[in-house]
Amino acid sequence: MNIIIVGLNHRTAPVELRERLAVPESRLPEAVARLKGWPGVAEALILSTCNRVELYAVVKDTALGFESLREYFVKIAPTVSGEELVPYLYYFDGHDAIRHLFRVTSSLDSMVVGEPQILGQVKVAFDVALTQKTTGVVLNKVLKKAISVGKRVRSETGIAANAVSVSYAAVELAKKIFQNFAGKTVLLIGAGEMAKLAARHLMQAGMQNVMITTRNFELAVDVAKHFNGLPVPFNDFPEEMSNADIVICSTGAASYLVTAEDVQKALWTRRNRPMFLIDISVPRNIEPAVGAVDNAYLYNIDDLQGHVEKNLEQRRQEAMKAEDLVKDEVGLVTRWIKSLEVLPTILALRRKADDIQKGELERILSRLGPLTPRQRELVEELASAISNKLLHGALVALKAEADSTNGPLFTEIAQRLFDLEKEIEASQLKEAAEETRTVSPDDVH
Amino acid sequence: MNVLFFEVSLLLYFLGTALFLSQLAGRLEGVSQSAFVIAGSAFFFHTLALVSRMIEGGHIPLTTMHEVLSFFSWALVLVFLVVELRYRIHILGSFILPLAFISLISAAALPKEIKALAPIFRNVWMHVTLSLLGTVAFAIAFVAGLMYLIQEHLLKSKHRNALYHKLPALDFLDDLNGKAISLGFPLLTLGIITGALFAEFTRGSFLNWNAEQIGALGTWLFYLVVLLGRVTVGWRAKRAAYLTVLGFAGVIFTLVGVLVKEHPFA
Numbered sequence A: 001m002n003i004i005i006v007g008l009n010h011r012t013a014p015v016e017l018r019e020r021l022a023v024p025e026s027r028l029p030e031a032v033a034r035l036k037g038w039p040g041v042a043e044a045l046i047l048s049t050c051n052r053v054e055l056y057a058v059v060k061d062t063a064l065g066f067e068s069l070r071e072y073f074v075k076i077a078p079t080v081s082g083e084e085l086v087p088y089l090y091y092f093d094g095h096d097a098i099r100h101l102f103r104v105t106s107s108l109d110s111m112v113v114g115e116p117q118i119l120g121q122v123k124v125a126f127d128v129a130l131t132q133k134t135t136g137v138v139l140n141k142v143l144k145k146a147i148s149v150g151k152r153v154r155s156e157t158g159i160a161a162n163a164v165s166v167s168y169a170a171v172e173l174a175k176k177i178f179q180n181f182a183g184k185t186v187l188l189i190g191a192g193e194m195a196k197l198a199a200r201h202l203m204q205a206g207m208q209n210v211m212i213t214t215r216n217f218e219l220a221v222d223v224a225k226h227f228n229g230l231p232v233p234f235n236d237f238p239e240e241m242s243n244a245d246i247v248i249c250s251t252g253a254a255s256y257l258v259t260a261e262d263v264q265k266a267l268w269t270r271r272n273r274p275m276f277l278i279d280i281s282v283p284r285n286i287e288p289a290v291g292a293v294d295n296a297y298l299y300n301i302d303d304l305q306g307h308v309e310k311n312l313e314q315r316r317q318e319a320m321k322a323e324d325l326v327k328d329e330v331g332l333v334t335r336w337i338k339s340l341e342v343l344p345t346i347l348a349l350r351r352k353a354d355d356i357q358k359g360e361l362e363r364i365l366s367r368l369g370p371l372t373p374r375q376r377e378l379v380e381e382l383a384s385a386i387s388n389k390l391l392h393g394a395l396v397a398l399k400a401e402a403d404s405t406n407g408p409l410f411t412e413i414a415q416r417l418f419d420l421e422k423e424i425e426a427s428q429l430k431e432a433a434e435e436t437r438t439v440s441p442d443d444v445h
Numbered sequence B: 001m002n003v004l005f006f007e008v009s010l011l012l013y014f015l016g017t018a019l020f021l022s023q024l025a026g027r028l029e030g031v032s033q034s035a036f037v038i039a040g041s042a043f044f045f046h047t048l049a050l051v052s053r054m055i056e057g058g059h060i061p062l063t064t065m066h067e068v069l070s071f072f073s074w075a076l077v078l079v080f081l082v083v084e085l086r087y088r089i090h091i092l093g094s095f096i097l098p099l100a101f102i103s104l105i106s107a108a109a110l111p112k113e114i115k116a117l118a119p120i121f122r123n124v125w126m127h128v129t130l131s132l133l134g135t136v137a138f139a140i141a142f143v144a145g146l147m148y149l150i151q152e153h154l155l156k157s158k159h160r161n162a163l164y165h166k167l168p169a170l171d172f173l174d175d176l177n178g179k180a181i182s183l184g185f186p187l188l189t190l191g192i193i194t195g196a197l198f199a200e201f202t203r204g205s206f207l208n209w210n211a212e213q214i215g216a217l218g219t220w221l222f223y224l225v226v227l228l229g230r231v232t233v234g235w236r237a238k239r240a241a242y243l244t245v246l247g248f249a250g251v252i253f254t255l256v257g258v259l260v261k262e263h264p265f266a
Helices: A015-021 A025-034 A064-078 A082-088 A094-105 A115-133 A137-156 A167-176 A192-206 A217-227 A234-243 A260-269 A290-291 A301-368 A371-399 A409-417 A419-440 B003-026 B029-057 B063-086 B091-109 B122-155 B162-166 B172-204 B211-233 B237-260
Strands: A001-007 A041-048 A051-060 A090-093 A185-191 A209-213 A248-249 A275-281 A296-299
Touching: A001 A015, A001 A064, A001 A094, A001 A137, A015 A051, A015 A082, A025 A041, A025 A115, A041 A064, A041 A115, A041 A137, A051 A094, A064 A082, A064 A090, A064 A371, A064 B237, A090 A094, A090 B063, A094 A115, A094 A137, A094 A185, A094 B091, A115 A137, A137 A301, A167 A275, A167 A290, A167 A301, A185 A192, A185 A234, A185 A290, A192 A217, A192 A248, A209 A217, A209 A234, A234 A260, A260 A275, A260 A290, A260 A296, A275 B003, A290 A296, A290 B063, A290 B091, A296 A301, A301 A371, A301 A409, A301 B237, B003 B029, B003 B063, B003 B162, B029 B091, B029 B172, B091 B122, B122 B162, B122 B172, B122 B237, B172 B237, B211 B237
Parallel strands: A185 A209, A185 A248, A248 A275, A275 A296
Antiparallel strands: A001 A051, A001 A090, A041 A051
């Protein structure tokens, strides 16, 4: 049993190709059910987002499995030919496949490291697979682990901390000046996209009052409606500024619209309650001297960009910690899967010994005639001691080799020597039946 | 017994201070947790020390300089624990605990024996408690002001370090500063009034212009101006932070000056 992945992502394939291959959520159940029915596939899952399409499967024969999944891939989109697609695909198996999945859920493989969506997308893919019953012992365990690793990475490293966009960096800074935004007011001078985005972020963080001023008053009225805000005539804004705790300026004007004197006046009127001024216009619209005014904090686009760069750098550093964490977890799961190969053999061997013991005891006890309880006990002890001692060496060797590359070889030899094939098949059927009963979509969350 | 409790708490305060200071530089979340637990247990032993001292001495232990400084630290830590539980501003401990520890180590250096109290001084604890609580409030204002000035400098210079991330928002610090002053000022006022009444009772005059009284009145006037400035003309934010840092230097000066010189009842 080996876990394999065939897929492509934003690094290997252009968006024109990705968008044609993406499987929409509505068609996912059918697609994954079809993959499960593909030759050689024992368990299946499909992860499809705007940045990646990946097929996950558990197969007996790795080479055949890759072949099979590649064929499936080519058939996803009728408009994409095999020659066109194949150069963009990557293949992972075993340890590397698990590592890849864990890196995906930890957002280490994402376009923006630390982004939050991918974990939810993996959960959805897993939910669909569970309701379609296309996963089994291996994928269920690995996916659950992958989701918990994704959560751990986010909570234990700073990978998802701090803003990585300019508009969000502005909000983060504002939080160092104002403890909370309730009752605070933001004034937008000009209605550029980035300014509106920043205002929206501020409102999400609790800001309630928005004032908007643009040279074209009608535009201000229009934008104000979106924010449930107050339009301010352009000529009045220097006076209105004293009501604003945060000023976001983004116009196409070629000169300073807000001077140090304006800000000083505003601060006088508001009795020195601090003001946060953000100038995201180029050329700048707020006089740089404002930055030197007491209780006024001026940040321009470069300052914010600097924050974003620093945060990205920090995320990259945290990503290294996350990689270590992923590595440890991959080791654990790989070992578990390997033990999965040995475990049925060990159990079958034990069971076989027990069966023989029981049968022989029954036969001999009926022929010995009436025994005292003590005598009976001694005979039973003799039987179990012989079989346990005989098996001891074989069991220890199997357990010890479970982790090594010799694991499959040892299990095969043991199965041949003790004639265990039938036993194992029977117990696997039973286990599979139990597994589908015990795992439901609710377990994932 | 009270000395043993005192020494245990001193040791714990030392540990807590060290942890809180190491937290200033580091980024570990776990440190602030254990630092808080240690500060809490230090406070517990400190309380035991004060209570057992009261039982052993048979009067409220606010008559020697050792006792006054010890009580000052105790009240300071109490305020810290309350604010920490309420607002979870872990960084506060990194500023308050060192202050409490310095005050306590000064107390430790002074004679610790319990002095018998002349009956006439039986009620002096009211004057001392009120003045001390006022001083504790000014100490909180000082810490808030100091944190404000650091954070304001970091914001202005656009320099982001570990400290920037840990310090709370400017308006929170300004608010804490304002609240501490408006609480500390009436306490100090009452402390001065009870002190004057007490002086009249024991020495026959409300005011005899000794250094202690001049210092206390100077402090009182200073904080009166700070408070009025805040309410009327908007001396808040940076200016308030500067003034309270400066003011507290004056308070320490007065406190040390007054207490090193023989305080009348000591």
